[in-house]
Amino acid sequence: MATKCLKYTISKKVKSLFLPYFLVVVSIVFYSCKEKTEDKPQTSCQINSLAIAVNDQLWSGEIGDSLRKKFAASVDGLPQEEPLFTIQQFPVKLFDTHKNSNTNLILIKKEEKSSYRLVHNKYMNPQNLVVISGKSISEIVNFIEQNGDSLVNIFRETEINRNQDLIRKQLLSDEKIQRKFKVLLDVPETFQYVMEKPNFIWLKKEILSGNTSILIYKVPFKTLLKDDNIVSNIISMRDNIGSKYISGKNKNTSMITEESYAPYFDITVIDKKRAYETKGTWELKGDYMSGSFINYAIMNREKKEFLVIEGFCYAPSTSKRDLMMELEAIIKSVKFL
Known part of the structure; x- marks a missing residue:
């Protein structure tokens, strides 16, 4: 609950007499407000979870179908449906x-x-509470259809922020990234630097079922803007970087964009800069390894170049949704110096 601010005028004599008491009262008021804000439980539930309170009869019918269509749709860019x-x-x-x-x-x-209604932080911090009521099933379904896409974006943004809060608790030093690319990037200390070149950094985290990676490099404008086919140019750029730096245990293997799946493409904004978002699957040419990737080419107009930050994972025996969201959260923490 917000505290109202009151305008007041105090004479010098009264001010000198009552100021100490006034300051004590003000301190108590602000402390009380702080206590009320902080006494809400902090979120600790599973990442990317959604709880829906709806009676079983409605859940098994048209309302449930509409909810599942919106909130259980497949994540873009993953090799299997999740x-x-x-x-x-x-x-x-x-x-x-x-x-x-x-x-x-x-x-x-x-x-x-x-x-x-959409209410923020009513019982927890953070929390998105959506309350929908209607006289008929069709009315409720209409609310879901009209607002479902925007709610997906709001829920995902909250989950990205939750990931970033967890990441900031134990950060890897990003001095090398700052020095080479003039940006700040929140990377958890579970990652390690595995390769450094004049215009390239590769960080990797080992997990139980494989590993996840972050790549950082720069390319000039002409690499992606040489014609109107930006998606094709991004794929060529990725494959070129893969042939230079990412190889398997066997000779003549390199990471390429898998040709059998058309990548997901969108234009977004990161740190107030235009960015190209590409999600898809990669494979190791000449080998059997494959996985998911998410690539952001962030436009730096001042230097006429793109900063490219990519996350990819190799996790053949586990789901990849939450792994890829952590990588997305890391990338979206970038701040240009």
Whole structure:
């Protein structure tokens, strides 16, 4: 709850007499407000989870189908289908037992009052609470269809921020990255530098089922803007970097963009700069290794070059959604100096 600020005028005599007491009162007021803000439980639930309070009859019908279509759709750029969110559904009567343990929470009720509300940080910090009510099934479905895409973006942004908060607790020194590329990048200390070249850095983290990696390099404008086919130019750029630096144990192997899957492409903004986002799958030419990648080419107009930061994973026996989100969170932490 915000504290109202009051304008006041104090004479010099009264000011000297009451100022110490006034300061004490002000301190107590601000401390109380701080306590109220901080006494909400901090989010600790699973990354990319979504809790939905809706009665079983509605969940098994058209409303449930609409929710699954929006929030359990496949993540772009992964070799196997994985849902955007891991969904837990429970009846409305159990809402109070779940409201303090879920970051992304949807409450759906069929009642006479029709409404749609998005509330932030009501029971937890952070938290997105969506409350949908309607007189009919079609009315509720309409709310879901109209707002589902924007909610996916809001939920994902919250999860990116949660990842970044976890990453900042134990950071790897980024002095080498600062010196070479003039940027700050939050990389967890679980990563290690495995290759450094004049215009290239490779960091890797070993995991139980494989590894994840971050690549950083720069290319001139003409590399990606030489014609209108930016996606093709990004693929050529990736394959060129892979042939130079990323190889397997066998000779004549190199990392390339897998040709059988068309990559996902979008234009976004990172640190107030235009960026090309490409997601897809990679493979090791001449070998059997493959995995997912997410590539951001960030435009630096002052230097007429792109800073390219890519994350990729090799995890053949496990899901890749959460691994790739951590890499995305690392990349989106970049700050140009």
